[in-house]
Amino acid sequence: MAKRNDDFFKEKKPWSEVKDELLGCYFKPYVSKILHTYKPLVYVDCFAGKGKFDDGKPGSPIIALDIINECISSTKMETVNIHTCFIDLHYASDLKNNLKGYPGIHIISGRFEDEIEKYLSDKVGCNVFLYIDPYGIKALQCSLFDSFATGKFYSIELLINLNSFGFMREACRALGTTYNDVSVFDDLIEYEPTIMDISEQSIVELNEIAGGDYWQDIVKDYKKHKINGYEAEALFAEKYCARLQQSYTYVLNMPLRIKKGQRPKYRLIHATNHKDGCLLMVDNICNRWQALQKIQTDGQLMLWEENCENQIIHEEDIEKKLIEHLSQYTSYTSLHETLASFFMKHGVICSTSKAKDIIKNLQKGNRIDIIRNPSRTKKGKPTNFMTEGKGQTVHIRWLS
Ligand SMILES: C[S@@+](CC[C@H](N)C(=O)[O-])C[C@H]1O[C@@H](n2cnc3c(N)ncnc32)[C@H](O)[C@@H]1O
Incomplete structure (x- = not known):
């Protein structure tokens, strides 16, 4: 179901809670650890939203800023150097308003894909963390992610919310078939979904997002009924991670689902060049298991990969x-x-x-x-x- 994006911020949905909780639980130990490199930390929320939801709940910017403040007040280090930047195409003025209490932050009104390189151009030698939480898939150009990993930063980490089902749906549309055997879209509200058509232009755009044309073979196999829609999505996510691995040594692919037995609804992708960053992400997902379960009172939140019969791995x-x-x-x-x-x-x-x-x-x-x-x-x-x-x-x- 597609909705106008204004509705997104009316009240915080369980989906957003799940994403932000994962960002928060990872970001805290990440900041504490990274400060000990004695290099500046640059945190960019690339699709920042309003900062706060209309129901008063914190959005990703406030969650990250509160963690940074907590880490600064608890560290024994004499000087810490942290830059924070919040980019949004529609809500820069809301961000200014909602983040008034946080001095020294940088807010950019514009497109992530147009602004990010400029912002990072003078951050050579820093530890850079990018939180990438778009509505659709259009702004996720793989070549941009490659360019961040060319060694100019002391370290670079990406946490990407990837609507891999949305990608598959548009990939099918662009190649003249319908992605109609998955039920995730029944209860997943999509805001500003990316819509492609059957054209060479759509194929070029999808190639840019995926970082190659490997997705076309997946659609072809789906079209021939060699694989179903869920298998196609899982295969796409696997190949997407393998593609990111050309630039990032450690890429973690985390399917997110709300209830036990459900299929995943989308993926969080964590990319880093540091093995310890990868292991930190693994442990934080495990440690915060209980907290994540509380998000949905009527069900059990499932992060673990299940086999095709929806059984948990033993x-x-x-x-x-x-x-x-x-x-x-x-x-x-x-x-x-x-x-x-x-x-x-x-x-x-x-x-x-x-x-x-x-x-x-x-x-x-x-x-x-x-x-x-x-x-x-x-x-x-x-x-x-x-x-x-x-x-x-x-x-x-x-x-x-
Ligand atoms: C899923 S919301 C982000 C929610 C946010 N992470 C939070 O937890 O509050 C996506 C945001 O991306 C913004 N947006 C859409 N296209 C964009 C683009 N190309 N560059 C930057 N921001 C964009 C929208 O205005 C929207 O606020």
């Missing part, structure tokens, strides 16, 4: 998948690197601590060797930490 499956994944590391590799690529492959199917417990058991069974540095505590005992960073490294190798 513990034995996690172990099986982990063994299969780790068995490729026959020379010593950073533990965090092996874990980040595991979650990229399978999604957020468990917490990092769960995966680490399985690894420790595999070590006990002599299937994995672990080398820690430092290998001994100050008192001379063998170390047993499973976290890298702050002078500690953990490398693992598959033995059998």
Whole structure:
């Protein structure tokens, strides 16, 4: 169902709560961690909205700004350098009004795709975090995302709300077929949906969004009934992430659903060049599980990937998948690197601590060797930490 975008801000819908909750729960540990790089942090809400919903609930700008203020007041660091920028095509004046209490922020009235490069041009060497929450898919040009990752920033992370079902629907339309066997659109209100037509121009635009023409084969298979609409969307999301991986080493694909047993409605994509950023995202999704469940009182929020029968992946499956994944590391590799690529492959199917417990058991069974540095505590005992960073490294190798 398509709606005028004014309605979006009347009251905050569970969908927005889910997205913002995920942004918030990730952003807090991200800010605390990134401040310790001693490089400036640049946070850009690229489709910022009004700042606040008409029912008084905070929008993504206020959520991020409150977290930044919290981190600044709790840090022991003497100086912190944080730039915040809020871009919106329609609501810059609402943003100014609603964000009055937050000094030093930058508000841009305009299109993300026209403004972002200009804004970031003097942010070389900074840690950059972009929150990308558009209504449709039109403004998501893949080449822009590539250009951010060319090494001019100290670090770069993207959190993208991808309406992959909307993409598939328009991809089908552009290639002269109808995407009509998925029910997600029945209860997903779409504001300003992107609408394409059968034309060369639409194909060019979809190629730009997808970062290639791989989506056309998916539509062709769908047209020939080789795959259904849900499989087509999942395949598109998988290939889209693989495409982003040409520029970002770690790309996490998180299907979002509201109720148990439901199909995902859209995807959050997290792209970073840092393995620790990927693992931080995995753990925050797991840690905030309870909080996320409360968002919908009449149902259970489901983030976990389910198999085709809508069954949750079981513990034995996690172990099986982990063994299969780790068995490729026959020379010593950073533990965090092996874990980040595991979650990229399978999604957020468990917490990092769960995966680490399985690894420790595999070590006990002599299937994995672990080398820690430092290998001994100050008192001379063998170390047993499973976290890298702050002078500690953990490398693992598959033995059998
Ligand atoms: C889904 S809403 C964002 C909601 C916001 N993240 C929040 O939680 O409050 C999308 C916003 O993108 C804005 N918008 C639409 N096209 C845009 C573009 N090309 N560039 C920047 N903003 C745009 C709309 O005005 C709308 O406020």
